[in-house]
Amino acid sequence: MPEPIRTRRQFLETIGALGAVSIFAGSGETRANFTEGEEKLALEGGTPVRKIALRSQPYGPQFYDDVEKRELLEVLESRYPFRWWGGKSKVLQFEKAYAAHIGVKHAIAVTSGTTALYTAMAALGIGPGDEVILPAWTWYADHDAVVLSGALPVFAEIDESFAIDPKDIEARITPRTKAIVPSHLQGGVADMDAILEIAKRHGLPVVEDCAQCAGGRYKGKYVGSIADIGINSFQLSKTITSGEGGAVTTNDPKLFERALRFHDVGSLRAPYAEEFKGGLPAAFAACNFRMNEFTGAVLKGQLQKLETICSRLRANSRKVRKAIADLPGLKLRKSADPEGDLGSVVFLDLDTKQRRNKFLRAMAAEGVPASPPSGSVILPADPRIEKKSTIHPAWPSFQSPEGKAIRYGREACPRTIGILDRAAGVNMDPNFSDEDLKDVVRAIRKVLPALGPA
């Protein structure tokens, strides 16, 4: 019979939290685990955990080094910054390497995540009269790509993972629904099995928006390789970055051909012209979303850093989660795959907005700022979306009876608003030191118990 757990230390040892704290060993500092409720909050005049506030930085640029420099220089020296001239395209090399990395047949590099989404809609043939189901909390681009395609955005609630609630998708499906777009947000992954099961039953394609989760995995598969088509963004705040940039990924040759054409003036260039001989009989009106060679060069270099960034983020957030796991009343963000999540933010559910706001104030005073969920927008509640603003009064999205009837606004997503109002997160950074992580743990362990019961 194991010994009964009598002391707090025994409890922490049992759940392995001291194992996590031992990452802080060497500093001789285990105090962080035993002070909660005893130390005066900085908010109330106590000594802050840190004098200089902890800040995370955009990940990718912290890893810029000779690899990106060399790739960029090669483009300059080649004097061929356009992807289709000069033979050894960096963009093409990046596309091949990225597709191989995440395990898909095809990747198309484009100018941004937004244009990747628009390209994905075009590949799927989404247009006027169609409806596309989106999470109520994601980035403008998901809504805008649907509207720019002439289709109608229909919002579903998120759940405690901050991703679209599979249970709410089904209620939004109509005979006009043409696609479902789950977003893998803030380093978390959407529950793809449940989403794909619903999609399959209704014969609907799924577009994975991976902009906030490049390098994330769901049940062993990389996001962007799981559904019919995936998109990514390489803008500054993403896992790897060239400042701006995006990608479309798919295993489906028809979607690939349509996406290729849409991103490049409707055309197919070598090496694809040969591959798709006998494909689409004619092109359609399209865009130019081609990536340039400088961007491709940086991304080719950044891709080599992707796994390092992801594994450091995962390790850091795991250490923090483990070292706070015993806190009474602790509720962490739900995860569809704790192993695959990037762990870019450690989110807590603080039960009420008022309690969350006090947590934010107290953490800021401790020098370990926490923030409400960010990087996305509660789309139905956004004024321009609530007003159904478009670039032309006769825009097709809102001309149909359904488009006229649909009502957005806060009333359209009360559960989403409630979940986000209760949440606060501490951003991780791949270069946080053990001291930094120890401060995160100390601050949470100091502040959370001081909030009192919900």
Ligand SMILES: Cc1ncc(COP(=O)(O)O)c(C=O)c1O
């Ligand atoms: C979820 C999500 N989708 C799409 C995008 C659009 O990406 P981009 O900024 O590269 O256009 C973003 C950008 O922040 C995003 O967060």
